Amino acid sequence: MKRMKRIGILTSGGDASGMNAAIRSIARSAISAGLEAYGINYGFAGLVAGNIRRLESKDMDGIIDRGGTILYSARFPEFAEEKTQLKGIEQLKKFGIDALVVIGGDGSYHGAERLTQHGFNSIGVPGTIDNDIPGTDFTVGFDTAVNVALDALDRINDTATSHQRTFVVEVMGRGAGDIALWAGIAADADAIVIPEREYDVKKIAEHLKHNYENGKDHGLIVLAEGVMSAADFKAELDQYGDFDSRAITLGHIQRGGRPTAKDRVLASMFGDYAVRLLLEGKGGLAIGIRDNKLVATDIIDTLENHKHITDVSLLDLNDRLRF
Numbered sequence: 001m002k003r004m005k006r007i008g009i010l011t012s013g014g015d016a017s018g019m020n021a022a023i024r025s026i027a028r029s030a031i032s033a034g035l036e037a038y039g040i041n042y043g044f045a046g047l048v049a050g051n052i053r054r055l056e057s058k059d060m061d062g063i064i065d066r067g068g069t070i071l072y073s074a075r076f077p078e079f080a081e082e083k084t085q086l087k088g089i090e091q092l093k094k095f096g097i098d099a100l101v102v103i104g105g106d107g108s109y110h111g112a113e114r115l116t117q118h119g120f121n122s123i124g125v126p127g128t129i130d131n132d133i134p135g136t137d138f139t140v141g142f143d144t145a146v147n148v149a150l151d152a153l154d155r156i157n158d159t160a161t162s163h164q165r166t167f168v169v170e171v172m173g174r175g176a177g178d179i180a181l182w183a184g185i186a187a188d189a190d191a192i193v194i195p196e197r198e199y200d201v202k203k204i205a206e207h208l209k210h211n212y213e214n215g216k217d218h219g220l221i222v223l224a225e226g227v228m229s230a231a232d233f234k235a236e237l238d239q240y241g242d243f244d245s246r247a248i249t250l251g252h253i254q255r256g257g258r259p260t261a262k263d264r265v266l267a268s269m270f271g272d273y274a275v276r277l278l279l280e281g282k283g284g285l286a287i288g289i290r291d292n293k294l295v296a297t298d299i300i301d302t303l304e305n306h307k308h309i310t311d312v313s314l315l316d317l318n319d320r321l322r323f
């Protein structure tokens with residue numbers, strides 16, 4: 001087997017806090033093992049365009065605490081076409097890159113999967129705020145997003161309490177309710193509404209009415225965006241009572257900001273693990289953490305045969321704690 005010399009790194013899909021910590025970890029771990037690290041700008045779009053640069057250890061200074069991604073990201077649906085994927089591989093070969101680490105969400109993983117199927121060794125590091133990737137309990141960016149959402153919910157709770165209002169707050173999560181569940185439980189939500197489980201707006205309204213009659217004259221409903229918009233949910237709720245309700249969409253503030261310690265450490269562990277596996281000649285893998293242990297699973301099998309499973313028992317927990 002040819003000795004590996006150069007590792008490429010790209011970030012793709014929606015940015016997530018902690019992606020920079022992952023880039024730093026991959027680059028520094030590679031450099032400390034005597035390899036060269038190359039950064040690919042703008043995800044798969046930059047890969048195909050050959051927008052590739054050498055990363056030195058000093059370039060990794062002062063990025064662990066920065067949100068976003070110093071390698072930028074891009075949506076590039078053209079990468080689903082085989083001829084575009086082969087162009088990407090041509091560029092990697094032109095730069096002498098032997099293996100690629102892709103940091104991103106499940107869409108980005110499909111890109112890494114396709115490169116692996118074409119014989120180019122690629123490893124996926126889970127970086128997405130949604131926590132919706134199979135093969136891992138947690139993704140880089142999730143913890144920061146939850147904490148940003150929680151900070152907003154705490155503030156909203158203050159005004160809800162002062163003005164006896166009910167707020168419907170929409171958090172991110174198109175396919176997965178993880179952000180809504182974690183932020184909702186931590187913020188003492190009266191109801192959490194996620195795509196993984198049917199909701200009953202009449203029951204939620206009854207619970208709020210019960211609260212209003214018993215001295216808690218304000219409410220908080222945390223809604224995952226994949227269910228419906230906050231405005232639509234408020235309109236449904238208003239049919240069952242007058243809660244002086246307000247609808248808020250937190251939106252993109254959930255993506256950015258300083259990554260939490262958990263995201264920085266997770267990203268550092270994932271990146272270094274990816275490099276160590278590549279050094280052992282392994283590839284075609286998805287990195288993750290399961291039951292607090294680092295794991296690497298076959299990327300093709302992981303994507304094709306497994307799904308992220310949201311822990312809906314958290315919803316039952318919240319139901320027990322709100323009485």
Ligand code: ATP
Pocket residue numbers: 012013014015043044045074075076077078079080081104105106107108109110111112114127128129130
């Ligand atoms: P997030 O869910 O956090 O936004 P993501 O990685 O799922 O992240 P996507 O926009 O779904 O975001 O995918 C990112 C990029 O990955 C796409 O723009 C495209 O370049 C590539 N990609 C997505 N799906 C495929 C696919 N089936 N085959 C090859 N490449 C793909």
